[in-house]
Amino acid sequence: MHTDHNTAWNNCLSKIKENVGDQGFETWFRPIKPINLEKNVLTIQVPSQFFYEYLEEHYVTLLRSVIDTQLGKDFRLEYSVVMDKGDATNQPYTINLPNNSSGYSGKKPGQKKGMSSMDLFGYDVKLNPAYLFENFIEGDCNRLARSAGYAVAQRPGVTSFNPLMLYGGVGLGKTHLVQAIGNEIANNSGKKVVHYVSSEKFANQFFDAIKNNCIQEFSGFYLKVDVLIIDDVQFFEGKEKTQEIFFHIFNHLHQSGSQIIMTSDRAPKDLVGLMERLVSRFKWGLTADLQQPDYETRIAIINRKMQADGIIIPDNVIEYLAYSVDTNIRELEGVIISLIANSSLVKKKIDLELAKQTLQSIVHDIDSEVGIDYIQKTVSEFFKIPVDQLKDKTRKKEIVMARQMAMYFSKEYTSLSLKSIGYHFGGRDHSTVIHAIQTVNDLIDTDTNFKKSVDELRKKLKMKGI
Numbered sequence: 001m002h003t004d005h006n007t008a009w010n011n012c013l014s015k016i017k018e019n020v021g022d023q024g025f026e027t028w029f030r031p032i033k034p035i036n037l038e039k040n041v042l043t044i045q046v047p048s049q050f051f052y053e054y055l056e057e058h059y060v061t062l063l064r065s066v067i068d069t070q071l072g073k074d075f076r077l078e079y080s081v082v083m084d085k086g087d088a089t090n091q092p093y094t095i096n097l098p099n100n101s102s103g104y105s106g107k108k109p110g111q112k113k114g115m116s117s118m119d120l121f122g123y124d125v126k127l128n129p130a131y132l133f134e135n136f137i138e139g140d141c142n143r144l145a146r147s148a149g150y151a152v153a154q155r156p157g158v159t160s161f162n163p164l165m166l167y168g169g170v171g172l173g174k175t176h177l178v179q180a181i182g183n184e185i186a187n188n189s190g191k192k193v194v195h196y197v198s199s200e201k202f203a204n205q206f207f208d209a210i211k212n213n214c215i216q217e218f219s220g221f222y223l224k225v226d227v228l229i230i231d232d233v234q235f236f237e238g239k240e241k242t243q244e245i246f247f248h249i250f251n252h253l254h255q256s257g258s259q260i261i262m263t264s265d266r267a268p269k270d271l272v273g274l275m276e277r278l279v280s281r282f283k284w285g286l287t288a289d290l291q292q293p294d295y296e297t298r299i300a301i302i303n304r305k306m307q308a309d310g311i312i313i314p315d316n317v318i319e320y321l322a323y324s325v326d327t328n329i330r331e332l333e334g335v336i337i338s339l340i341a342n343s344s345l346v347k348k349k350i351d352l353e354l355a356k357q358t359l360q361s362i363v364h365d366i367d368s369e370v371g372i373d374y375i376q377k378t379v380s381e382f383f384k385i386p387v388d389q390l391k392d393k394t395r396k397k398e399i400v401m402a403r404q405m406a407m408y409f410s411k412e413y414t415s416l417s418l419k420s421i422g423y424h425f426g427g428r429d430h431s432t433v434i435h436a437i438q439t440v441n442d443l444i445d446t447d448t449n450f451k452k453s454v455d456e457l458r459k460k461l462k463m464k465g466i
């Protein structure tokens with residue numbers, strides 16, 4: 001028998017994992033925290049009301065069967081929702097949502113997986129109310145996408161940004177941004193029909209519609225929307241029939257002045273398994289990319305997240321996090337959540353020590369980054385220059401200076417010989433490295449601004465523990 005809620009939930013999770021896609025699992029199950037197991041009730045904590053509703057709406061059958069097999073038929077789930085209104089005056093709070101007597105408020109037993117057109121194509125798909133422009137941090141990495149999105153949100157179907165195609169790697173804010181557009185339109189004008197759908201869901205609906213002979217209803221539904229937001233269109237790759245119907249819907253909507261907004265994990269030209277004529281239409285409007293967040297944006301995102309959770313953490317921890325997690329925003333959020341969770345678990349205030357421990361336990365390859373690569377990365381970020389330029393032949397004054405500083409720190413913080421340091425800087429010889437170190441030492445003595453930069457950089461490098 002299961003003794004604690006963690007084990008019980010982990011057992012459920014491994015079953016769930018077998019039954020949902022990676023993305024579904026990461027989005028809807030990974031963030032769930034088990035918090036209690038008592039008297040046949042397993043309580044799980046979810047991040048928002050929306051989250052709870054989504055689970056109930058989409059995964060109720062799966063959850064029931066997993067609970068049945070892993071815990072027993074007389075067990076039920078209870079949700080605890082952490083409400084996050086997203087600013088300092090609205091502190092998060094927790095409410096318990098008891099289920100109905102069967103343990104679920106979803107479909108009744110015996111009811112087939114929804115085949116009424118209402119279930120399938122209804123307007124009941126909700127936008128996530130937490131995804132707004134207000135809490136979408138703007139930075140160089142996303143400025144164009146954000147402002148195009150904002151323009152579209154103010155005048156859907158009227159600007160020349162139709163379709164609006166946003167692309168970029170995982171966790172960079174595509175879904176957040178397109179849902180923010182949807183929310184903004186819905187809030188500005190209750191009359192407009194805004195429909196958000198993932199391409200995966202669209203494809204599944206279409207498949208069901210074929211199976212059940214109701215393609216008419218399917219197209220009919222989509223042809224009526226004023227704003228169609230379709231997420232992750234790379235999922236259409238290789239699915240010719242789905243592309244055909246989407247092509248048809250796209251043309252119709254475009255002609256009738258409805259707004260189409262799409263996201264993709266790649267630029268349209270790199271979507272190989274898509275029909276040429278579809279891709280060419282994607283380029284009719286505006287295509288904008290979202291890039292990896294720069295340091296300032298990362299700082300702003302951490303600040304914003306902490307503020308939303310009503311948590312105050314020291315600046316050096318914020319800087320440490322921003323320096324250490326630079327891949328994407330989802331990962332950054334994951335680290336922040338773990339850190340907050342850790343601190344409440346060990347009942348310790350968040351400090352640098354705890355941040356390092358937390359990061360080490362989740363980022364496995366942290367050590368591989370340390371060393372000369374990390375020094376080069378840190379220095380180039382600090383001076384806002386591409387890391388490649390540290391290694392190439394550029395003789396521009398500020399590049400030379402950054403390069404010399406990176407060499408200086410490489411000598412100080414690694415055990416590499418002068419020769420191999422030179423090698424890592426585009427195959428320069430050891431006398432260049434000696435000259436660099438000499439120059440930096442001289443400037444530290446004579447130029448106070450320069451010395452300040454060196455000190456700041458040293459602080460950042462030390463935070464990483466190298």
Ligand code: ADP
Pocket residue numbers: 135136137138142168169170171172173174175176177301329330333
């Ligand atoms: P994608 O769809 O590109 O994979 P998401 O939109 O799901 O990425 O973003 C991942 C997480 O990061 C979400 O929780 C989102 O709210 C957050 N996020 C992304 N970009 C920003 C931003 N610019 N400001 C604030 N939060 C962001």
Ligand code: MG
Pocket residue numbers: 174175176231
């Ligand atoms: Mg997404």
